[in-house]
Amino acid sequence: MSRQATQLSYASPNVEVEARIAVADRLVTLSERPFTGVVLASGGGEAVELAIAIARRCTGRSWVISFRGCYHGCGSLSGLLGAEFDEPVDALRQIARKRHRIMQCALARSSCDVKPTVKTIRERLSHLPEAPAAIIVEPIVGVNGFYVLPREFLQVLRKFASAMDAVLIFDEVLTGFWRTGKCFAFQGLDCIPDAVCFGKAVTSGYIPLSGVLLSDKWRIRLAKNPLTWGTTNFAHPIACAAALCVLAELSGPTIQRRLLGLAPVAWDLAYQLAKRMPDIITEVRGAGLLLALQLSQSLAGDDRGLRVATMLRIRSLLYEHGLLAEIDPAIGVIPIAPPFVIDEDHLRLAFRAIETSLKDIAVENSVRRENRTRKRYQSTSGVMPS
DSSP: HHHHHHOOOOOOTOOOOOHHHHHHHHHHHHHHHEEEEEEEEEHHHHHHHHHHHHHHHHOOOOOEETTTOOOOOOSTTTSSSSOOOOHHHHHOOOOOHHHHTEEEEEESSSSHHHHHHHHHHHHTTTTTSSOOSEEEEESEEEETEEEEOOOHHHHHHHHHHHHHEEEEEEOOOOTTTTTTSSSSGGTTTTOOEEEEEEOOOGGTTTSSEEEEEEEHHHHHHHHSSSOOOOOOTTTOHHHHHHHHHHHHHHHHHHHHHHHHHHHHHHHHHHHHHHHOOOOOEEEEEETEEEEEEEEEEGTTTTHHHHHHHHHHHHHHHHTTOOOOOOOTTTTOOEOOOTTTTOOHHHHHHHHHHHHHHHHHHHHHHHHHHHHHHHHHHHHHSSSOOO
């Protein structure tokens, strides 16, 4: 990064720079065929909006199919694509989606959901005034629950996109760069998209960089009808230099050996923890070093306020044990995405911290519910139970 800063600290996004060309070549190599094109951006949400813009440019159409529960960023367009909100807010967003020509559909989160979900999607597609420009989905749903979508569902989306000459976009901002075991999650899902959005780990967080991988078909179409679109810091030369170093490290033998050894250990620790705490952890899911512990609703009962307070308290307890946990209070999931430099001893220590925190919160909630019961009984009868 410092060497790049002394050579060329900035250039307009549309200027050919050695670092940009080098990182694009490296990404194409890592993603394998049929990807032959790369358009670089800055943040993950910007990569998503860039992919949509490319699809609309190349097809001449405007409608986009997205899915409830996926997260694609918080921009004026990306924020409308999939996130779930409270009803009053979502009603306003439904109006905005129509203006942006976004049709939102339900996800098939399990194999038994595929047929009815696909039937609904097909019916909704028949009501569009034209074929969509793009279909966008997270192959592994991230912040809204960490679900690995069924392969047959993704393959149906692939067929829909091909039949309608639409761009199938996989948002892999979260899952890219060996987080799920492969360089990209789609490489292990038997479904090849037309475009892949990436970000986050491409620079290991040192400096923002993101982008869109394009298949040869859509790269050629874009070249015939170029898109001049972007912001000041798209494809920043220093960010590209950082990405080259990070990708060399991540694809090197040291990290790859560590990932092969850590993933089985992480899954074994997760399953063992769930086995010891069946009343608290109802499911372990994910892929590679992207795991999630689904917590039982009984941990906090039917009280929504207590459930939110419980998740916030778990996050606080984990922090006290030295763990940074990205916990959404509304989801009821503990995500586990350890850094690739972690060793097995620290991984085991992290799971012990999770177990201790869950035991503590279970005791706290039990005492809280007992106190509420006592107060309720006292207010109705005026007598304290013995």
